[in-house]
Amino acid sequence: xxxxxLSFTKLAQAPHRFKDVISTGRxxxxxxxxxxQPFSFGATIRLTGVTQEASAVPQLxxxxxxxxxxxxxxxxxxxxxxxxxxxxxxxxxxxxxxxxAVGRQTxxxxxxxxxxxxxEGKMVHVIGNLTTVKPATDIALGLSGDYALLHRxxxxxxxxxxxxxxxxxxxxxxxxxxxxxxSAVEVDTAIDNxxxxxxxxxxxxxxxxxxxxxxxLGGFAIGRDEIRLLGSAVRVPSTSQxxxxxxxxxxxxxxxxxxxxxxxxxxxxxxxxxxxIRFEEVxxxxxxxxxxxxxxxxxxxGVGIKAFLVRDGEQPIESxxxxxxxxxxxxxxGMRLLGSAxxxxxxxxxxxxx
Numbered sequence: 001x002x003x004x005x006l007s008f009t010k011l012a013q014a015p016h017r018f019k020d021v022i023s024t025g026r027x028x029x030x031x032x033x034x035x036x037q038p039f040s041f042g043a044t045i046r047l048t049g050v051t052q053e054a055s056a057v058p059q060l061x062x063x064x065x066x067x068x069x070x071x072x073x074x075x076x077x078x079x080x081x082x083x084x085x086x087x088x089x090x091x092x093x094x095x096x097x098x099x100x101a102v103g104r105q106t107x108x109x110x111x112x113x114x115x116x117x118x119x120e121g122k123m124v125h126v127i128g129n130l131t132t133v134k135p136a137t138d139i140a141l142g143l144s145g146d147y148a149l150l151h152r153x154x155x156x157x158x159x160x161x162x163x164x165x166x167x168x169x170x171x172x173x174x175x176x177x178x179x180x181x182x183s184a185v186e187v188d189t190a191i192d193n194x195x196x197x198x199x200x201x202x203x204x205x206x207x208x209x210x211x212x213x214x215x216x217l218g219g220f221a222i223g224r225d226e227i228r229l230l231g232s233a234v235r236v237p238s239t240s241q242x243x244x245x246x247x248x249x250x251x252x253x254x255x256x257x258x259x260x261x262x263x264x265x266x267x268x269x270x271x272x273x274x275x276x277i278r279f280e281e282v283x284x285x286x287x288x289x290x291x292x293x294x295x296x297x298x299x300x301x302g303v304g305i306k307a308f309l310v311r312d313g314e315q316p317i318e319s320x321x322x323x324x325x326x327x328x329x330x331x332x333x334g335m336r337l338l339g340s341a342x343x344x345x346x347x348x349x350x351x352x353x354x
Contacts, residue, residue: 112218
């Protein structure tokens with residue numbers, strides 16, 4: 001917008017409901033003049049009769065007095081917890097940065113086929129395909145494949161006491177102060193004095209992890225704790241065959257597929273006591289690992305942290321450490337913001353009380 005005067009051509013084309021409600025006045029001048037002539041930037045625009053549609057602007061307000069209702073010990077506990085979180089995070093970040101910097105300088109690329117005893121206790125960079133004597137298998141439910149790790153996730157539709165902040169969807173079934181919810185753990189409604197109709201049966205199946213036996217990367221062995229670090233798990237697609245296999249472990253239940261879930265409904269009820277089951281797996285694949293060599297095993301390295309760096313496929317040393325350092329920075333700043341927010345919330349609660 002250029003300095004000087006601005007024509008009112010465009011403002012004159014405003015909807016009819018805004019006519020006769022826009023006026024101008026010089027600062028200190030209480031008299032309004034119709035905007036039928038050019039006006040200078042020194043003028044102040046006032047809306048003296050804007051209709052409800054134009055003035056209805058959403059307002060975001062928070063009643064900060066609510067902070068004063070927090071118990072005093074909780075306010076101080078938040079501050080203390082936030083300080084511990086911030087200090088602990090800074091110490092973790094320093095140790096992690098040190099370990100990664102030392103690791104980048106001392107790591108050695110080695111042949112995965114045969115561990116070299118001269119590298120005992122040193123950091124090694126290994127590339128190869130994961131192999132195993134026996135892949136991870138869920139024998140009870142009849143699922144097997146080329147898995148280094150297999151997660152079984154089980155949830156049961158159980159009665160749960162309706163809480164004050166409970167949010168229910170329109171299709172939620174509720175009765176006698178209880179509602180049906182999917183839960184991965186057993187819910188004991190007896191402690192809430194639930195009537196017999198809202199008493200949950202014990203879970204016949206639970207979530208469980210299954211590991212490959214004798215997992216190897218070339219000539220290096222990988223233990224169970226390290227198997228969990230081999231990367232993100234992916235979902236196993238549900239099939240009719242898998243549903244039928246699971247139904248054998250739950251007699252009296254009818255299987256059906258719902259996305260990645262296999263839903264097994266009891267004959268007595270379509271929803272009460274139903275199970276839903278899905279699987280996630282970490283496949284046998286080509287990986288790049290940076291770790292410490294201990295005998296024929298690959299184990300985590302580091303003083304302040306225990307790092308076991310894994311990347312899919314064939315990756316150079318620099319790429320592995322670049323990703324690890326970026327992840328460390330993201331985690332560090334995320335924890336800083338979280339800790340600072342907790343401290344701020346606790347301090348505001350204390351100050352509002354005074």
